[in-house]
Every structure is written in structure tokens, then in C-alpha cells.
């Protein structure tokens with residue numbers, strides 16, 4: 510089913526325009542919303558999840574008019590907010606059983622079957638008797654997926670789920686999400702470029718409540734092929750380089766020198782080396798172009 514967002518806007522009471530006339534179509538599969546902190550990702554997701562209202566615009570999911578019929582959307586929605594709050598001292602199994610009851614699964618036998626199923630999908634079956642409050646960050650996030658799977662959602666929204674996870678936990682989490690996302694629409698927000706690269710078949714780069722670019726993680730690097738250049742510099746040269754070139758990123762080498770990546774249509778100078786474009790480069794180019802446009806406006 511397709512999620513269609515048209516001309517969505519939201520300005521908070523403090524004057525911050527969090528969503529700025531945003532239009533977007535999202536089909537089945539893993540969709541990534543990539544943007545820095547404050548880009549408006551959570552505002553957009555909360556609006557789609559019917560937790561807050563926009564000032565204007567429309568959202569439809571299949572034949573559901575999301576803003577008019579919130580309950581219809583909630584029935585097919587699985588939502589994992591950025592922070593899930595405090596967990597009571599209950600085991601995962603007990604807590605999921607309780608959530609399933611709240612979601613209207615009244616037969617005990619059905620609940621047992623369902624809870625076992627979602628525990629297995631999220632690789633938590635072995636630790637089902639442990640208190641969720643004592644779970645690691647990654648286990649808590651997988652528990653978050655387990656709870657949202659209870660009503661067999663068609664639309665899954667996960668807001669920055671990998672923030673704060675260690676690499677092993679992050680991988681386990683992404684694998685679980687990849688598995689549950691095969692048959693439905695999953696919207697995944699993150700400021701971590703790697704997340705989108707590993708997981709999503711389509712993506713947008715967002716900032717200032719606007720979409721800067723809609724693309725795919727694999728095709729977008731093609732567009733800047735031959736335009737990414739690297740050079741090793743001393744630390745104190747960075748400022749001068751930034752003044753002269755469009756420096757996208759700089760990373761320390763072990764000997765304390767810096768490796769800079771520059772965007773330029775042609776080789777910026779003799780001592781630059783062409784590099785294979787990465788998604789990070791595309792992300793930084795989009796953000797920098799946006800910044801430059803705002804300044805010139």
C-alpha cells in the first residue's frame with residue numbers, strides 16, 4: 510500500500526517551521542528518512558502516526574484518509590517512538606501478553622501463539638522471562654519492534670532506532686527490521702548514513718522540514734562519480750581548505766593528519782586524488798547546497 514503525503518506543513522507555537530510544504534510518496538519496502546537533528550523527521554513521523562496534527566496538507570495510506578480517520582490508520586500502524594519511556598518490572602513475555610490484550614486479542618491461546626511468534630522474530634525468545642527494564646539498549650529496541658508487530662501492521666514507523674546502540678546490537682536490530690519489512694511499508698528515520706545504506710531501498714534527505722533529495726542509496730552515488738576528491742592535509746590547513754574548496758568531510762588519520770573529501774566538478778588541484786563516491790558525500794553535498802541556498806535567499 511502506498512503512503513501519499515501532500516503539501517504537509519506544521520509550524521509550532523514557538524514559530525519553528527518543522528514541516529514545510531512537504532510532499533512525498535512511499536511504497537512497500539524499507540524507506541529511509543535521513544537528516545540531521547532538528548530536520549523535522551520526528552515531527553513528520555508523529556504526524557503520519559496520527560499523534561499530532563499538521564496545519565495543512567493531506568496524508569493517505571491506501572484508501573485511508575489518515576488525518577480524517579485516525580483510528581483506521583492506527584489499526585494498521587506499528588510505531589516505535591524515539592524514546593519508549595519507562596518499562597515496568599515485567600518480563601518481555603508478560604508485557605507482550607498485556608499489550609496483546611490491550612490490542613484486543615482476547616483469547617489466551619491466541620495471545621500465547623502471537624507473543625511466541627513476535628519474540629522469535631525479534632530474537633528475544635531466549636530472554637523472554639527476563640525483565641524488559643533490565644534489557645540492553647539493543648534488546649529494548651527489538652522489544653519495541655516485538656510490541657509493534659502484535660497487530661500485524663501494514664505501516665511501520667521507527668524513529669531513530671539505532672541511536673546509542675553498539676555496533677553488534679545495531680546489526681542485530683537492522684537484521685530484525687529487514688526481516689519484518691519485507692511485506693509492508695517501513696519508514697525509518699536516522700541521522701546515521703550507514704543505516705540507510707545498509708537497509709533502505711529508497712530514501713530522502715531532509716532538512717528544515719523539506720525534502721532536499723529523493724533517491725536510492727545505490728543510484729545516488731552514480732550522480733557524483735568523478736566529482737569526489739581526497740587529499741591528506743595537516744590539521745592547521747583545514748580552515749584554509751574549507752575557504753578554498755567545498756570540503757564535505759574530514760577524518761583523522763593515525764598520524765594526526767586529516768583526510769579531506771572535496772566536491773568539485775573537476776580536479777581541484779594536482780595533489781587531489783579521485784575517490785569513489787559514498788552516500789555520506791551525497792548527504793553532505795545536499796546539506797551544503799541547502800545551506801548555500803538559504804544564505805543566498
Ligand SMILES: Nc1ncnc2c1ncn2[C@@H]1O[C@H](COP(=O)(O)OP(=O)(O)OP(=O)(O)O)[C@@H](O)[C@H]1O
Nearest residue numbers: 521522523525527545546547548549550551552553
Ligand atoms: N513540540 C514542539 N514545540 C516546539 N518546537 C518543536 C516541537 N517539537 C519539535 N520542535 C522543533 O521542530 C524542529 C524539528 O524537530 P524534530 O524533532 O521533528 O526533528 P528531528 O529531525 O526528529 O530531530 P531529532 O533527531 O533531534 O529529534 C526542531 O527545531 C525542534 O526543536
